[in-house]
Amino acid sequence: MAPPAPQSQLAARRSKLLRLIAIIILALIVLVGLVVLIIWLVVKPKGLAYDIENGSIHGFSLSDNHLNATFDFVLRAYNPNRKVAIYYDSMQVSVAYDDQTVASNGVQPFFQRHRNVTRLEVQLVAQSLLLSGPVSKDLQRERSSGKVELEVRVKARIRFKVGTWKSKHRTLRVFCLPVVHFSSHKDFGRTKCEIDL
Template structure:
């Protein structure tokens, strides 16, 4: 009665607990964020050049914004107004073109420069005055450097005298014939400048503005009496 009966042999498969799959080892080679190197700033310099370019770009944008803010603050403090140039007087005694295209000229010019600003001074490091007839330059003169203070009007003169080879086009020669008959010559005085502005103790870098003065000058010699009087002329300023 106390004997144990042998259990039957199991010929089928045994279904026990499932075996977990093997853990896969990830070889990221130092990459972060699934293949992008720019997700972690700490490793940018060692793994990816795009992060360096991004940092440089952000720095440049920041500097540009700061420069714009500084310029706006300076403008609000000093409120700069445009410098004004005028030709106040001009005297032409010689302006003749011989058959060999040699132009003889004698022209005296007086200029004024008005600085209307209360807190800005101007250093005129170079002033070069050029005479043009049409598109042809015929003479030049230099003016000594000077400093112009606040709310100041400065007067200076320049003399263009000599002779120069001038090759006029057909239209320019026709204009010269008309000016010769009327006794009034259409001449351009162009100024080439190098200037610096002074804001308190701060001096700016050099600017190279271009000044153009379109004038009509009567010839004033003993053989002509046109009756035309030179008019004060405002110049165009291009910074």
């Protein structure tokens, strides 16, 4: 019997090499998947929760479409995780009415431990802010009713910390729609916020 042609030996070797590479890649995918699953089972990450616990408006005046007002909010940030802490490296809070931003302010960076509630007292000031005609009319109408629905927006750059490992930066966005009373004796209803991470 004649020995196989060199071409068929080459094809057989190439086929074995391709099978070996495919097996190695599949094993790596399974291994990475198992590591991720084990980490997830150990850490058991839970979603963050944000509420606005209190809100008030002071020094409100609106004339010739120019707004002056101070908006005070207590933002409650809850980290329910047992093993995940969070670095808030930067945070910007703004308040909007009818999709027009009326005031914004930054919050000092902070570190939130696991299973921790952090309350942030935020003051946002609108000073001679020019509003569009329709926005000014709507806001004046709501002012007459004694309450106004605002949108509070939070944008933060955060990192997660598990043990000694720290994640890369992620952008956290929080959206809240509190109804704020102009009269301070009215009770403020806690407002749950939506989170985009």
